[in-house]
Amino acid sequence: MNRIDQLFQNKGKDILSIYFPAGYPNLNDTVPNLQLLQDKGVDLVEIGIPFSDPLADGPVIQIAAKQSLDQGMSLKLLFQQLKEVRSTITIPLILMGYWNVVFKYGVDTFLLDCQSCGIDGVILPDLPLEEYEEEFKAKFEAHGVYNILLVTPQTTNQRLAKIEKATKGFLYMVSSSATTGGALEQSSEREDYFKKVASLDIPSLIGFGIHDKASFRHASGFSNGAIIGTAFIKALAGGTASEFIDSLL
Amino acid sequence: MMSKNKYAVNGRGYYGRFGGAYIPELLRANVDELRENYLKIINSEQFQKDYKRLLDNYVGRPTPLTKVENLSKRYGTNIYLKREDLTHTGAHKINNTIGQILIAKYMGKTRIIAETGAGQHGVATATVCALFGLECIVYMGALDIERQAPNVARMKMLGAKVVPAISGNQTLKDATNEAIRDWIANPNSFYLIGSVVGPHPYPDMVTRLQSIISEEIREQLTKETGNPNPDYVIACVGGGSNAAGAFYHYLDEEDVKLVAVEASGLGVGSGETAATITIGDVGFIHGSKTMLMQDEDGQITEPYSISAGLDYPGVGPLHAHLAETGRAQFLSVTDREALDAAMVLARSEGIIPALESAHALAALEQMTFDKDDVVVVNLSGRGDKDMETYMKNI
Numbered sequence: 158m159n160r161i162d163q164l165f166q167n168k169g170k171d172i173l174s175i176y177f178p179a180g181y182p183n184l185n186d187t188v189p190n191l192q193l194l195q196d197k198g199v200d201l202v203e204i205g206i207p208f209s210d211p212l213a214d215g216p217v218i219q220i221a222a223k224q225s226l227d228q229g230m231s232l233k234l235l236f237q238q239l240k241e242v243r244s245t246i247t248i249p250l251i252l253m254g255y256w257n258v259v260f261k262y263g264v265d266t267f268l269l270d271c272q273s274c275g276i277d278g279v280i281l282p283d284l285p286l287e288e289y290e291e292e293f294k295a296k297f298e299a300h301g302v303y304n305i306l307l308v309t310p311q312t313t314n315q316r317l318a319k320i321e322k323a324t325k326g327f328l329y330m331v332s333s334s335a336t337t338g339g340a341l342e343q344s345s346e347r348e349d350y351f352k353k354v355a356s357l358d359i360p361s362l363i364g365f366g367i368h369d370k371a372s373f374r375h376a377s378g379f380s381n382g383a384i385i386g387t388a389f390i391k392a393l394a395g396g397t398a399s400e401f402i403d404s405l406l
Numbered sequence: 407m408m409s410k411n412k413y414a415v416n417g418r419g420y421y422g423r424f425g426g427a428y429i430p431e432l433l434r435a436n437v438d439e440l441r442e443n444y445l446k447i448i449n450s451e452q453f454q455k456d457y458k459r460l461l462d463n464y465v466g467r468p469t470p471l472t473k474v475e476n477l478s479k480r481y482g483t484n485i486y487l488k489r490e491d492l493t494h495t496g497a498h499k500i501n502n503t504i505g506q507i508l509i510a511k512y513m514g515k516t517r518i519i520a521e522t523g524a525g526q527h528g529v530a531t532a533t534v535c536a537l538f539g540l541e542c543i544v545y546m547g548a549l550d551i552e553r554q555a556p557n558v559a560r561m562k563m564l565g566a567k568v569v570p571a572i573s574g575n576q577t578l579k580d581a582t583n584e585a586i587r588d589w590i591a592n593p594n595s596f597y598l599i600g601s602v603v604g605p606h607p608y609p610d611m612v613t614r615l616q617s618i619i620s621e622e623i624r625e626q627l628t629k630e631t632g633n634p635n636p637d638y639v640i641a642c643v644g645g646g647s648n649a650a651g652a653f654y655h656y657l658d659e660e661d662v663k664l665v666a667v668e669a670s671g672l673g674v675g676s677g678e679t680a681a682t683i684t685i686g687d688v689g690f691i692h693g694s695k696t697m698l699m700q701d702e703d704g705q706i707t708e709p710y711s712i713s714a715g716l717d718y719p720g721v722g723p724l725h726a727h728l729a730e731t732g733r734a735q736f737l738s739v740t741d742r743e744a745l746d747a748a749m750v751l752a753r754s755e756g757i758i759p760a761l762e763s764a765h766a767l768a769a770l771e772q773m774t775f776d777k778d779d780v781v782v783v784n785l786s787g788r789g790d791k792d793m794e795t796y797m798k799n800i
Contacts, residue, residue, distance in 0.1 A: 261704030
């Protein structure tokens with residue numbers, strides 16, 4: 158069974174997922190970061206594949222990605238770093254990145270490497286659903302790699318139904334119309350959206366704007382848990398990653 | 407508008423294998439709203455009436471098609487310049503901004519976002535926003551803001567807010583990223599893209615709005631020579647909007663040779679270039695599958711050209727398709743060759759071209775013509791904005 162499904166089966170609520178870019182803050186920190194997060198009780202980790210032009214991300218993630226790229230990070234190096242990761246890391250792992258990098262690497266090679274490193278799923282925000290289903294879905298499924306899809310408050314009901322059917326593992330529920338690193342607005346409109354998505358037949362995690370215990374608790378109240386990226390990157394940069402995770406749980 | 411077959415965009419926004427809408431879900435609703443409305447609006451009688459009236463009386467269309475006798479003699483053929491340099495604001499960019507601002511108005515949008523490199527599209531956007539009384543936010547790389555001070559001043563005088571893009575290398579690519587992020591955060595705004603790039607429907611929409619250029623060339627050539635078709639149409643390509651407009655009505659006229667000229671900067675092998683088709687490969691940038699300049703890890707590389715309007719690391723998907731099918735021939739011209747061509751035009755015809763357009767002119771040096779050939783060069787803009795560069799380099 159895919160580790161993501163296992164997680165949602167064993168622990169239905171308060172799931173904490175953490176995002177950080179590969180090779181950050183230092184080039185060889187990828188696996189040590191994973192170890193720290195697992196030891197601290199984080200349930201799921203999204204490893205960012207750094208990209209020069211991350212459209213869906215705010216300035217903190219872009220600057221972190223640039224630092225990592227400047228240090229020599231690449232998708233190829235990431236797979237080298239993750240080669241033995243499953244000897245120590247047992248929590249589900251997801252790669253999150255932009256389509257150009259994956260396409261340039263070669264989709265077949267990418268999926269093979271995901272499978273051999275024990276990557277459970279991927280989030281590729283700018284790969285359109287239609288293109289995915291027509292050209293790539295069969296390949297992803299053959300390698301057991303889950304393609305996790307995003308929904309936003311602007312996603313129409315018709316599209317939501319399509320995405321619900323197509324996503325694997327869980328739905329990434331974007332909290333608001335903003336790039337990563339903004340604040341989490343709390344409004345009845347927002348809550349209605351959370352409830353609508355949460356009522357679907359697939360688990361969901363809320364991301365974008367979750368930055369501390371209060372916003373994590375708030376988001377978890379409407380879904381199976383939440384995703385924190387920007388706030389964790391700031392903690393990594395400030396050398397307080399361990400304390401930051403403690404403060405959430 | 408006439409319908410195109412082989413080179414037309416399909417229902418999902420593809421030209422051959424290029425194009426599409428590779429955008430995060432965060433942008434989907436915004437792009438879908440535009441896609442569902444743009445053709446309906448453009449094809450409406452009201453739009454056509456308003457657009458035509460503004461093009462005639464505000465932009466100053468039709469622009470002349472000038473037969474340049476001295477240049478014709480120099481190359482032993484018949485050379486005509488399509489004079490986009492004579493439009494209001496000094497470049498073809500205004501054809502597109504006038505059209506998109508009307509579309510924005512019909513869609514009920516009151517806040518306009520734009521990106522700009524050299525500032526030409528920013529000025530053209532600020533101009534139409536002033537005309538229509540709409541809020542205007544222009545993203546511009548912090549480095550470009552420094553380099554293009556006169557255009558920044560023009561935008562400010564026109565009432566636009568110029569926001570520096572401080573991410574990445576602080577040039578056009580980063581300004582585009584910032585504009586897209588603004589659009590994600592403000593889905594009720596209208597994102598007014600300046601070239602035939604971005605997710606579907608932008609490449610098609612901007613191409614249609616620029617197609618007035620080839621529409622006029624056909625009429626003007628018919629009067630001049632009795633034949634709407636020239637032997638060659640030559641235009642420079644950065645993102646490719648002036649070329650798309652100059653080529654559009656000739657795409658299916660296979661006897662008309664289309665020549666697209668890229669900026670090779672210091673030379674295609676120098677590492678300091680913007681010749682995307684020549685050195686790039688297939689990838690995804692700003693929502694479009696197209697040719698682009700990238701490193702072996704798929705990171706988008708920084709282009710270089712002396713001309714700020716041509717240093718974009720991608721190219722419109724239509725052009726990627728025209729290159730792949732061989733419908734258009736792609737040439738490249740260095741900084742030096744463009745500067746020399748600008749000097750030739752200034753001295754022989756009394757016209758100072760924009761540095762971008764000078765690239766199209768420089769291609770004449772690389773080609774051979776028959777004496778009966780009819781050659782149209784799209785003079786996409788005037789050189790006022792480039793005087794500092796010209797003075798430094800000539």
